[in-house]
Amino acid sequence: KAGVTQTPRYLIKTRGQQVTLSCSPISGHRSVSWYQQTPGQGLQFLFEYFSETQRNKGNFPGRFSGRQFSNSRSEMNVSTLELGDSALYLCASSWTGGKLATNEKLFFGSGTQLSVL
Amino acid sequence: AQKITQTQPGMFVQEKEAVTLDCTYDTSDPSYGLFWYKQPSSGEMIFLIYQGSYDQQNATEGRYSLNFQKARKSANLVISASQLGDSAMYFCAMREGLGGGYNKLIFGAGTRLAVHP
Numbered sequence: 020k021a022g023v024t025q026t027p028r029y030l031i032k033t034r035g036q037q038v039t040l041s042c043s044p045i046s047g048h049r050s051v052s053w054y055q056q057t058p059g060q061g062l063q064f065l066f067e068y069f070s071e072t073q074r075n076k077g078n079f080p081g082r083f084s085g086r087q088f089s090n091s092r093s094e095m096n097v098s099t100l101e102l103g104d105s106a107l108y109l110c111a112s113s114w115t116g117g118k119l120a121t122n123e124k125l126f127f128g129s130g131t132q133l134s135v136l
Numbered sequence: 137a138q139k140i141t142q143t144q145p146g147m148f149v150q151e152k153e154a155v156t157l158d159c160t161y162d163t164s165d166p167s168y169g170l171f172w173y174k175q176p177s178s179g180e181m182i183f184l185i186y187q188g189s190y191d192q193q194n195a196t197e198g199r200y201s202l203n204f205q206k207a208r209k210s211a212n213l214v215i216s217a218s219q220l221g222d223s224a225m226y227f228c229a230m231r232e233g234l235g236g237g238y239n240k241l242i243f244g245a246g247t248r249l250a251v252h253p
Contacts, residue, residue, distance in 0.1 A: 050238065050239055052238075052239040052240070052241075054241075054243075061243060061244075061245050061246065062227065062229075062241075062243035063243075064239075064240045064241065064242075067238050067239045067240060069238070074238050075238050075239075075240050077240070107179055109179075109181060111181070111239060113239060122169055122186050122188050124171075124183050124186065125171075125181075125183070125239055125241065126183070127173075127180055127181035127182075128180065129178055129179045129180040130179040130180070132179070
């Protein structure tokens, strides 16, 4: 069974540009979450999607957005990139997003390492 | 507010010995789940073990066990018989509530474990 797939693995952009990251969840998983990981702030929750609807959102500016398609694949977009957006962006999937049980595991991808120059 | 604290930025252990990684948490929700993830240099977060707030017994998964002390709000990870491949970052995380928060996990800052031969 294929794991969570994130593309691209590495990305280099310049300030002011926009970027789109992609995530394919494990087959059958309908919940997809995104996290930002930086050395200074650690792992922070960005947003979570379930059945194409955003159910929860972290404390990030509106430049960060996402969407989920009918096949549960998800994309996140960052517009007007800033130097501080340089980070590892991790995608995670699970069956229901923990709606039915707190012990539902999240399965993570290897992440997209974004560097903003 | 919910919070996870990992007070050990770095730990080292001799191969084949046991090591304990500390985690304390803070929440007012009576229903919550605690997770430990391992992050090797490749970036992927690997699930290790889960403990639910209502679980009566400490969780175990192979060489991993969780020392859960609910009254003290601590959930320490014990790795027995350390292996060189255990060298990685270890994160403690919490999900609150049945159906609430969904996959918004709160992560600690992590502990970097180095296993020496």
